Amino acid sequence: MNSLETSIVNGIYRIVINQILQSLGIYYQSKLDHNRISVYTGTIISDWGGG
Structure with a gap:
C-alpha cells in the first residue's frame, strides 16, 4: 500500500x-x-434500494 491507499501489482x-x-x-x-x-x-447503509 502506498500513500494514495492503492497497491501496485505488476506495475x-x-x-x-x-x-x-x-x-x-x-x-x-x-x-x-x-x-x-x-x-x-448519521448515514444509513441498507442492503437494498436507495441506490
Missing part, C-alpha cells in the same frame, strides 16, 4: 475494493463547524 495500480464499499449499518460522524460547534451526522 498496475490496484485499489482495495473493501475500502470503497461500506458494510451495512449506521455510521455516525461528528465534526466541528467554523464556529467550533459540534455537528453530528
Whole structure:
C-alpha cells in the first residue's frame, strides 16, 4: 500500500475494493463547524434500494 491507499501489482495500480464499499449499518460522524460547534451526522447503509 502506498500513500494514495492503492497497491501496485505488476506495475498496475490496484485499489482495495473493501475500502470503497461500506458494510451495512449506521455510521455516525461528528465534526466541528467554523464556529467550533459540534455537528453530528448519521448515514444509513441498507442492503437494498436507495441506490
